[in-house]
Amino acid sequence: MCIAAFIWQAHPLYPLLLLQNRDEYHNRPTESVAWWDGGEILGGRDAVAGGTWLACSRTGRVALLTNVLELHPFPEAKSRGELPVLFLESTKSPKEFAEGLVKDAHQYNGFNLVLADISSKSMVYLSNRPKGEPVVIQEVSPGLHVLSNANLDSPWHKVQRLELNFKDLLDKYGESEIPVKEVLEKTNEGQDTPLGCYGTRSTAALTIRADGEVSFYEIYLEKDVWKESIVNYRIQKLN
Numbered sequence: 001m002c003i004a005a006f007i008w009q010a011h012p013l014y015p016l017l018l019l020q021n022r023d024e025y026h027n028r029p030t031e032s033v034a035w036w037d038g039g040e041i042l043g044g045r046d047a048v049a050g051g052t053w054l055a056c057s058r059t060g061r062v063a064l065l066t067n068v069l070e071l072h073p074f075p076e077a078k079s080r081g082e083l084p085v086l087f088l089e090s091t092k093s094p095k096e097f098a099e100g101l102v103k104d105a106h107q108y109n110g111f112n113l114v115l116a117d118i119s120s121k122s123m124v125y126l127s128n129r130p131k132g133e134p135v136v137i138q139e140v141s142p143g144l145h146v147l148s149n150a151n152l153d154s155p156w157h158k159v160q161r162l163e164l165n166f167k168d169l170l171d172k173y174g175e176s177e178i179p180v181k182e183v184l185e186k187t188n189e190g191q192d193t194p195l196g197c198y199g200t201r202s203t204a205a206l207t208i209r210a211d212g213e214v215s216f217y218e219i220y221l222e223k224d225v226w227k228e229s230i231v232n233y234r235i236q237k238l239n
Contacts, residue, residue: 051081
């Protein structure tokens with residue numbers, strides 16, 4: 001299960017603080033968090049299809065993707081991992097991009113997509129499921145939210161557990177700075193998962209401060225060994 005929790009526009013130091021756990025087949029080639037060619041997009045990368053599940057840009061745009069669990073996915077569907085990339089490369093607002101995607105949403109298997117622009121303080125959630133129903137587009141309100149392989153804020157047990165862990169950390173630190181490494185240690189849902197053909201490949205924390213300072217910290221599995229990396233930068237032209 002891919003799962004994420006984030007606090008949006010509800011903390012004095014962090015317009016966005018996001019935790020994400022990614023499950024994937026262990027034999028699927030994956031690149032850890034790094035700047036992509038061109039130096040404008042930062043994130044992990046699926047080395048097979050070329051897309052991503054969580055990434056951000058130098059201009060303060062963020063995209064988070066999870067897949068919707070389905071018994072019979074469409075084998076000829078377009079890669080869902082391209083959606084975050086298309087948004088990060090675009091200059092459209094989150095809402096404009098989401099509305100423009102509606103006509104093509106049926107070409108993808110089920111997905112949840114969160115799009116944010118830090119400068120404009122705008123965040124949108126988009127999903128093309130349930131199948132056969134209109135595409136869901138909603139503005140994300142300030143506060144704590146959770147996302148897994150179902151709709152935003154669905155009350156799955158694992159999601160609720162992550163949400164409680166996150167709330168405990170927020171209560172502990174209040175309006176103070178939150179140490180990223182401890183956040184991951186306390187909320188990590190996967191490093192104790194036995195190795196097999198499928199399981200947790202990475203856990204990440206993305207923090208964006210009010211002054212535009214971005215920190216992208218990742219713990220990732222490489223050849224059965226857990227490694228870590230961190231990339232810091234400052235958003236360009238933050239309003």
